[in-house]
Amino acid sequence: MILIGDYNDLKVSKKVDFGYYLSDEFGDEVLLPKGSLNGKSVKEGETLTVFVYRDSKDRLISTLKTPKLTIGNIGYLEVVGQSKIGAFADFGLERDVFIPLKEQAFKLKTNKKYLFYMYLDKTDRLALTAKIDEYLEIAEPDQFNVSEEVDAIVYDTCSNGTLNVAIDKKYRGLILENEHFDYIYPGEEIKARIKKIYDDGTIGLTTRRKRLDEREVLSEKILQYLRENGGFMAFNDKSSPEDIKKTFNTSKNYFKIALGGLMKQKLIAQDKEGTRLL
Structure with missing residues (x-):
């Protein structure tokens, strides 16, 4: 056969x-x-x-040419066309593969790459689905370690802000809403750090740096902001979390830690109006 x-x-x-x-x-x-x-x-x-x-x-x-994906596997393919009933992705051969609308978990954009699973439809034609969750594998125990940095691709987003990702295009992972500050769109490749391995084998990731590294980066960002604004900013450790996140793309907790470190170095001073560069 x-x-x-x-x-x-x-x-x-x-x-x-x-x-x-x-x-x-x-x-x-x-x-x-x-x-x-x-x-x-x-x-x-x-x-x-x-x-x-x-x-x-x-x-x-x-x-005898080599396709980018074979049936029963997941691949990272570029969308190259659209129609009223679906989209098409390039898999390395003369004919592109069809992605039916019902198999699109979100709106696919032309010239963007996404993760797809290849299957055979009812008419014996190759087809793709962006709904890859059930085809991802659970990593073996001890295959990954907490704090290890891995490559991942976002394949879906949840209404609560959680991102579903595939690690190495193969293993199921997630990034909780409070573990990423920037919105990451489906199809984006990222580097993330393993924060937790759940009992069911799902790997919890974070795009946040380790605390010391993140404080150093944030401290420099605060100093740069002060320099660019005449040595003053209307932010201190009493500022609202929303305003801090909007301006510095970080949590209030990390912001306060960074401010505390800068004050110990006698680089800044705070008062009720905000923060000043010394």
Whole structure:
């Protein structure tokens, strides 16, 4: 049986003007067009490992070119087109793959990359879904460690501000609302630090730095703000969390820690009106 959307080991059964026919052990055949040889010299009787899919005319064909994604796997693909019933993503071959509207967890934007799972639809055509949660794996115990930095891609957002992410495009993770200050859109690649590993194996991440590092960065940001505003700012440790987050993109707790460190260094002074540079 020839598998669509996957690699097949097939024997070259005959040569024709427009390519070669390949067959499996049951005699089922598929065409390998000349344009899909990828520079390889082919002989009748040899066995080739080829990827099988449907071309733009819906014909079953094979190729020696390497796709960016195969069926049953998750890949990071670019959206290259839109239609009234869905979108299309480039997976490295002549024909793009369809993403039905019902398989879009959010509005896909052309020229942006997202995580997709590839499957075979009811008509035996390759298709993609952005709803990848059920296809992600749970990491093995001790596979990751708290404080370890990892690569992740956001694949969905929750109404409470939590971000669902895939670590290494494979493992389920999340970033709680209070563990990120900037809004991160689906499809964005980020570096994050592991903060907690939950009992079910889900990995909790944070985009915040470790406390000392974050204080140092924030301290410099405060000093720069003061320099750019005549040595004064209408912020102190009594300011509202909302105003602090809007201006300095941090929590009130971290802001107070940074102010305390700067006062100990005698670089700033506070009063009821705000903070002054010394």
